Amino acid sequence: xxxVKDLKKSFDDKAILKGISTSFEAGKTNLIIxxxxxxxxxxxxxxxxxxxxxxxxxxxxxxxFTSLSQREKKEIRTKIGxxxxxxxxxxxxxxxxxxxxxxxxxxxxxxxxKVERVNFCLERVNLxxxxxxxxxxxxxxxxxxxxxxxxxVLNPKYLFCDEPNSGLDPKxxxxxxxxxxxxxxxxxxxxxxxTHDMNSVMGMGEKIVFLHQGYKEWEGNRHxxxxxDNETLYDFIFASEFLKELRKxxxxxxxxxx
Amino acid sequence: MRDMLARPxxxxxxxxxxxxxxxxxxxxxxxxxxxxxxxxxxxxxxQFAYQMGTTFFPDYLIGFIVRDTMIIELAPxxxxxxxxxxxxxxxxxxxxxxxxxxxxxxxxxxxxxxNGYLVMPKIIAAIFIVPPLIVLAAMLGIYGGYWAAENYxxxxxxxxxxxxxxxxxxxxxxxxxxxxxxxxLIASVACYQGxxxxxxxxxxxxxxxxAVVYGSILVIFFxxxxxxxxx
Numbered sequence: 001x002x003x004v005k006d007l008k009k010s011f012d013d014k015a016i017l018k019g020i021s022t023s024f025e026a027g028k029t030n031l032i033i034x035x036x037x038x039x040x041x042x043x044x045x046x047x048x049x050x051x052x053x054x055x056x057x058x059x060x061x062x063x064x065f066t067s068l069s070q071r072e073k074k075e076i077r078t079k080i081g082x083x084x085x086x087x088x089x090x091x092x093x094x095x096x097x098x099x100x101x102x103x104x105x106x107x108x109x110x111x112x113x114k115v116e117r118v119n120f121c122l123e124r125v126n127l128x129x130x131x132x133x134x135x136x137x138x139x140x141x142x143x144x145x146x147x148x149x150x151x152x153v154l155n156p157k158y159l160f161c162d163e164p165n166s167g168l169d170p171k172x173x174x175x176x177x178x179x180x181x182x183x184x185x186x187x188x189x190x191x192x193x194x195t196h197d198m199n200s201v202m203g204m205g206e207k208i209v210f211l212h213q214g215y216k217e218w219e220g221n222r223h224x225x226x227x228x229d230n231e232t233l234y235d236f237i238f239a240s241e242f243l244k245e246l247r248k249x250x251x252x253x254x255x256x257x258x
Numbered sequence: 259m260r261d262m263l264a265r266p267x268x269x270x271x272x273x274x275x276x277x278x279x280x281x282x283x284x285x286x287x288x289x290x291x292x293x294x295x296x297x298x299x300x301x302x303x304x305q306f307a308y309q310m311g312t313t314f315f316p317d318y319l320i321g322f323i324v325r326d327t328m329i330i331e332l333a334p335x336x337x338x339x340x341x342x343x344x345x346x347x348x349x350x351x352x353x354x355x356x357x358x359x360x361x362x363x364x365x366x367x368x369x370x371x372x373n374g375y376l377v378m379p380k381i382i383a384a385i386f387i388v389p390p391l392i393v394l395a396a397m398l399g400i401y402g403g404y405w406a407a408e409n410y411x412x413x414x415x416x417x418x419x420x421x422x423x424x425x426x427x428x429x430x431x432x433x434x435x436x437x438x439x440x441x442x443l444i445a446s447v448a449c450y451q452g453x454x455x456x457x458x459x460x461x462x463x464x465x466x467x468x469a470v471v472y473g474s475i476l477v478i479f480f481x482x483x484x485x486x487x488x489x
Binding site: 048049050074075077078080082084085086088089090091092101102104105106160 | 267268270271278355356359360361363364366367368369370
């Protein structure tokens, strides 16, 4: 479980996060949503320690993260897997080498065990036969799947995903969503997904935190989302006239994900 | 700096990265440094022979001049400038691309020290690979001079006599000191420029250009400083 208390982050005089408090539970897909510039990416970067918050606290299973030394943070980070928006695969390495990288760095497995683990993870993300290909030789969807395989190879307790569906077609995006949701439940991970894809929100939002102008505007689950009378949230979800009309026509019978 | 010297997470992975960098810098720069040195040696010999044409200086001085100019100045400095362009821009753009595409962030989140894993092997590889590269450049330059002098009509025996004439082994020390300093400057400036890139593709290009410009200026500046101190 990750708990955040009164998190603030400013760059010079500009406040980006203005006191966010929330928690993310294990075994659930937690989504952070909000418009561009609402502070989602800064929030996630603070959570994983890529940015140092101006004030506030972040704790991982009761361990206060922000006040840890770099060495102690490293310990926590070995329990974190992260899927980046652009996948962040290492260009000079093949798919197999990319997924094996964390194992080579941190595990004491034998070469055979490492290969088996890599193959297992690649199979888990439905990516068989691409082991020897370089990132430049595979599609965006495949790159995301390699990114997920690399993120889960060390059996992390926490999985962070920064806009996992950006740049993907709706069908591939759905596959990635289902994969993330399945992995979360299968390994009882605390998964935090930063997105503004409403399909993802409705499909797997077990906990949703809506950020607006640096504040936490609303939180709840996907079922509560459509019932909410929060106007800012309403404007965000039903941004287009088409969706507003659809909402009016369907009332509360809009089908939610599984 | 402290991060760069931190204890490696896995020594074998750092060693592999060091070898990869050594291969990239050494093998990757062999042809350009070799070809340039060969022709610079040849041109030096030709121009000196041309200038001596109407004087009473003995022919063998061509070998002497080519040897010393190559060893003391042309091999280290010219190779340094070439490497600032080739290796410097390569390192800056590699790290810049890794920064922009979040590969450096990915390393950090995995718990890998990106300064130690990405920057340190590049600097160490440069320090170990650039000096042999420059020694090779000096040898090829001297050979280029031999080849040009022979074509100009100077006997090989005279050129060889010049090569041995008043040879001071300390000149090799000067060349080595220069090459180590240049290697450190080129790699560290390029890594700094690439590692701290902010923005997009355009900024990677700018960082790459800065790495070459600052690296070249520092090579020339420290060339003067070493010459001042050691000669």
